[in-house]
Amino acid sequence: MDDTSKPHKTLPIKEGIFKIKDGQYFLVGTRCKSCRRHLYPPVEICPFCFVRDVEEAYLSRRGKLQAWTVVWVPPAGFEAPYGVAYVDLPEKVRVFAHLADYKADGLKPGMEMELVIGKIKVDREGNEIIGPKFRPVANGG
Amino acid sequence: MRDVYILGVGMTKFGKFPEKRAVDFGREACWDAIQDAGVDRKDIEAAYCGHVYQGSVIGQLIMRELGLTGIPVVNVENACSSGSTAFREAYIAVAAGLYDLALVVGVEQLSTRVSGVLPPKDTDYEGTMGLIMPSVFALRGRLHMEKYGTTIEQFAKIRVKNSIHAAQNPRAQFRKVVTVEEVNGAKMVCEPLTMLHCCPNADGGAAAVICSEKVVRNYTARKLRVAASVLLSGTMEQAGDDMTVSSLTSRAAQQAYEKAGLGPEDLSLVELHDCFTTAELMHYENLGLCPRGEGGRMIDEGKTMLGGKIPVNVSGGLLCKGHPLGATGVGQIAEVVWHLRGEAGSRQVEGAKAGLTHCMGGAIGGVDGASCTVNIIVRD
Numbered sequence A: 001m002d003d004t005s006k007p008h009k010t011l012p013i014k015e016g017i018f019k020i021k022d023g024q025y026f027l028v029g030t031r032c033k034s035c036r037r038h039l040y041p042p043v044e045i046c047p048f049c050f051v052r053d054v055e056e057a058y059l060s061r062r063g064k065l066q067a068w069t070v071v072w073v074p075p076a077g078f079e080a081p082y083g084v085a086y087v088d089l090p091e092k093v094r095v096f097a098h099l100a101d102y103k104a105d106g107l108k109p110g111m112e113m114e115l116v117i118g119k120i121k122v123d124r125e126g127n128e129i130i131g132p133k134f135r136p137v138a139n140g141g
Numbered sequence B: 001m002r003d004v005y006i007l008g009v010g011m012t013k014f015g016k017f018p019e020k021r022a023v024d025f026g027r028e029a030c031w032d033a034i035q036d037a038g039v040d041r042k043d044i045e046a047a048y049c050g051h052v053y054q055g056s057v058i059g060q061l062i063m064r065e066l067g068l069t070g071i072p073v074v075n076v077e078n079a080c081s082s083g084s085t086a087f088r089e090a091y092i093a094v095a096a097g098l099y100d101l102a103l104v105v106g107v108e109q110l111s112t113r114v115s116g117v118l119p120p121k122d123t124d125y126e127g128t129m130g131l132i133m134p135s136v137f138a139l140r141g142r143l144h145m146e147k148y149g150t151t152i153e154q155f156a157k158i159r160v161k162n163s164i165h166a167a168q169n170p171r172a173q174f175r176k177v178v179t180v181e182e183v184n185g186a187k188m189v190c191e192p193l194t195m196l197h198c199c200p201n202a203d204g205g206a207a208a209v210i211c212s213e214k215v216v217r218n219y220t221a222r223k224l225r226v227a228a229s230v231l232l233s234g235t236m237e238q239a240g241d242d243m244t245v246s247s248l249t250s251r252a253a254q255q256a257y258e259k260a261g262l263g264p265e266d267l268s269l270v271e272l273h274d275c276f277t278t279a280e281l282m283h284y285e286n287l288g289l290c291p292r293g294e295g296g297r298m299i300d301e302g303k304t305m306l307g308g309k310i311p312v313n314v315s316g317g318l319l320c321k322g323h324p325l326g327a328t329g330v331g332q333i334a335e336v337v338w339h340l341r342g343e344a345g346s347r348q349v350e351g352a353k354a355g356l357t358h359c360m361g362g363a364i365g366g367v368d369g370a371s372c373t374v375n376i377i378v379r380d
C-alpha cells in the first residue's frame, strides 16, 4: 500500500536525460567531438571511436516511428497497458520511449512523432517516475 | 586446435518443479550424461556450468553431489546463451589441448523465483523504461508484418508446429497440441503476442560430456564432432538499421557455417531460440534457412515441420519444451545428439547427419542483443 503520510515526489527516470529549454522539453544525449556521432542516453566514452572528448547535445524533438507494441502484462511498477516504441531522430539516434497514448490509432512505421515527458512508472517509495514519451505529430507535422 | 567430440548427453524433463532445486536438475542431468558417455567419472578433468539466476558456485554444488570435487569448475552467466556459452568454454579448453574429457551442465530453477514475465534489467536505460523480452520480439515481429505482409496466423503456426513436435517429446513441458485459434485467443501479453506466442518459464537441467580426438576412439566408434562453436555479442544498433534483422544471429551463423565448411542446405535439423513465435520466424531468415521476408512462407509450406525440408525445433523448442534459461543451450545440443544417433524415437529426423543449435539472449539498450551462440554438430 502507498504510504500517504510521506509526500511523493516526481523524479526523472534517469538524471540528465531530458531538460527544459525555451519552455520545451528536449532529450539530452552526447555528441562525440571526434566522429560527431550522437548517442542517447548520454555516454562518457564514444563507443565508436573510443575518445572521452564528448559534449552534451540537445536532440531533435521530432523523429520517425520505427516499431512499437502495447504491453498488457507489466513488470513491477508499471501500469498496463502501456505502449513502447523505437523512434529514430534526425541525429541518427534510435530512442526507446513510451507511447503517450497506447490507444493511438493508425500508427505506421516512418510516421512523424514528437516528444512529450510524462509518467513512466511508480517506484517502490511511491514516487512518480517521469521520462520520454512520443505522440504522433498533429496533422502530419 | 584439436577436433572435439560429444560422448554423452543427459536432460531432465523441463517444466515447473517448485519442489526441486537447481542442484537436483544438475545432478540428474550429469548422471545421465556420464552414464550415456560410458566414461569413468575419475577421468573428467574439468566442469563448466551455465545458469542465470542460481547464485554463486552452483557448478561446485552440483559437482559435490557427484563426487567430482577437486577439479576446475567454471560458472558461466550469459543470459539465455549461458548453457551454450559453458559448452563453448569446455569446447575451447578441450580443443586447445588443456583437457581430454570435460563435463558441461546447464541448470535453472525459475518457478520458485519468477512468476510471469522476467523482470527487466534495472542496470540498463531501456530496462528501467519497461523493455521486457516479449516487447522486444513483439515490436520486431510487428515490423516484419508491416514490411513483408507476414500475418499473426503465420506466427501462431510456429507454436502449433512446435506443439505437434513436443507431443512426441516426453521431456517437454507442454505436450498438448494447440490450434491457431487457441494461440491467438490466449491472454494478450505484448501486442500482437498472446501468452501462447511466448515461451513458458521452466525449470530443468541438461548436460554433455565432451572429449578430444585423442581419446574418442577409447569410448565410441560413433563419432559426433563439434564442427563449429561460435559465441558473439551484439553490435551498436543505430537509427536506420532494419529491426526485422538480427545481425547478431546472422553474423554468428555465418561464422559457424564457415568454420564447419558447410551451409544451411547441409543441415538435417535446427534447434533455434524460439523464445517467441516471432523470433523463430525471423531466425529462419537470420540463419539463412530462407531469404529475407520469406519466413512466413517457410511455415506455410511446412518446410520446418518434422518431415519437411529443414525441420526446426523438433524437440518442441523453447515454446513447448520449455525454457529453463541456463539449461536451454545444452538441452538443444542433447536433442541434436539424439537425432544424429537415431535415438529420437517418434520425432526422429531420418538419416540426420548435421544439426545446428542457436541461442540468443539478453536485451540491452543500443545493441542488437547481448549474447548469441551457434553450434554445428556433425556425424563423421
Ligand SMILES: [Zn+2]
Binding pocket: A032, A033, A034, A035, A036, A037, A046, A047, A048, A049, A050, A051
Ligand atoms: Zn566518436
Ligand SMILES: [Zn+2]
Binding pocket: B080, B273, B275, B323, B360, B361
Ligand atoms: Zn531466451
